[in-house]
Amino acid sequence: MAGPLAPTPELLYGTAWKKDPTASLTELAVYTGFRGIDTANQLRHYHEAGVGEGLDAAYRAGVVQRGDLFLQTKFTYVNGQDHRLPYDPAATLSVQVAQSMASSLEHLKTNYVDSLLLHGPAMRQGWSRDDAEVWEAMRKERDAGRTRMLGVSNVGLHHLEHMLQVHGEVPAFVQNRVFAVTGWDRDVRDFCRQHGIGYQGFSLLTANVEVLQHPVVTEPAAKLGATPAQVIFAFARAIGILPLTGTTNKDHMQQDLASARLELPEKVVQRIERIAG
Numbered sequence: 036m037a038g039p040l041a042p043t044p045e046l047l048y049g050t051a052w053k054k055d056p057t058a059s060l061t062e063l064a065v066y067t068g069f070r071g072i073d074t075a076n077q078l079r080h081y082h083e084a085g086v087g088e089g090l091d092a093a094y095r096a097g098v099v100q101r102g103d104l105f106l107q108t109k110f111t112y113v114n115g116q117d118h119r120l121p122y123d124p125a126a127t128l129s130v131q132v133a134q135s136m137a138s139s140l141e142h143l144k145t146n147y148v149d150s151l152l153l154h155g156p157a158m159r160q161g162w163s164r165d166d167a168e169v170w171e172a173m174r175k176e177r178d179a180g181r182t183r184m185l186g187v188s189n190v191g192l193h194h195l196e197h198m199l200q201v202h203g204e205v206p207a208f209v210q211n212r213v214f215a216v217t218g219w220d221r222d223v224r225d226f227c228r229q230h231g232i233g234y235q236g237f238s239l240l241t242a243n244v245e246v247l248q249h250p251v252v253t254e255p256a257a258k259l260g261a262t263p264a265q266v267i268f269a270f271a272r273a274i275g276i277l278p279l280t281g282t283t284n285k286d287h288m289q290q291d292l293a294s295a296r297l298e299l300p301e302k303v304v305q306r307i308e309r310i311a312g
Contacts, residue, residue, distance in 0.1 A: 044277075046277075046278055046294075047105075047107070047277065048073065048279070050082070051075070053283070057086055060089065061089025069288070074086045074109075076135045076138055078117060087141075105150070106145065108152070110135045110173065129171070146181070149183050150182065150184045150186055152206075153186070153187045156194050166198070170202060186233075186235075188211065192223050195223065209233070210237065234277065239276075240280075252266050261297055265294035266294075266303075268295075269295075269298065270299060270307045273299055274304065274308060
């Protein structure tokens, strides 16, 4: 069902909170050079069908083909949705996953995605029976070729440890909001590194506004002729984070992509990693 494996990109374009401009911004992101797109089947925060419209425009213009892109979507529980659900709330969780996946493929005008994430566990603590049922349903989607890889988002270390005990496998990806004050999610990153899990980080800029203004970032940025945002993205890669950016500004898109060519001295990486003490 799926074509040749698209490489995991060095930067993902996040489509949350874009609403009506989602299609045009997704198209712009692809034109600008993004080859990884992150979305979710959750109208509360995303317009997934708009992502598909933007991608389709890029395909028709010959900018990219489906196989050039890494597409990632998410299954979201009812309590994370609004009234516009992508599945029957009275159905079993397994059926909800299947319905959400079918809807996502229709939205994105494709017959597979590269990655399907559970948008967040059912409970703050532990891996619940609901999570286990959803994960098994997601496995079926992977087995059927409708997604290549599976992942989880908004998780703590306890979720991952419990998940490993229950299923005997770890996700291909973890996607979390990243805060400098937690050591850039050090405990979860360490688990991911130990188990070969790709770590995706979002809100690297918006959750760490004060860090962008700190001399430990602004001074190397000035020396390297880079922006503070570029330094943060380069730092993230250096410590094993695949960054997401959701900018709506073309210049910032270009700058964010250019950060992949920025190499920071190890001492700068260490200082930024220790910024919270």
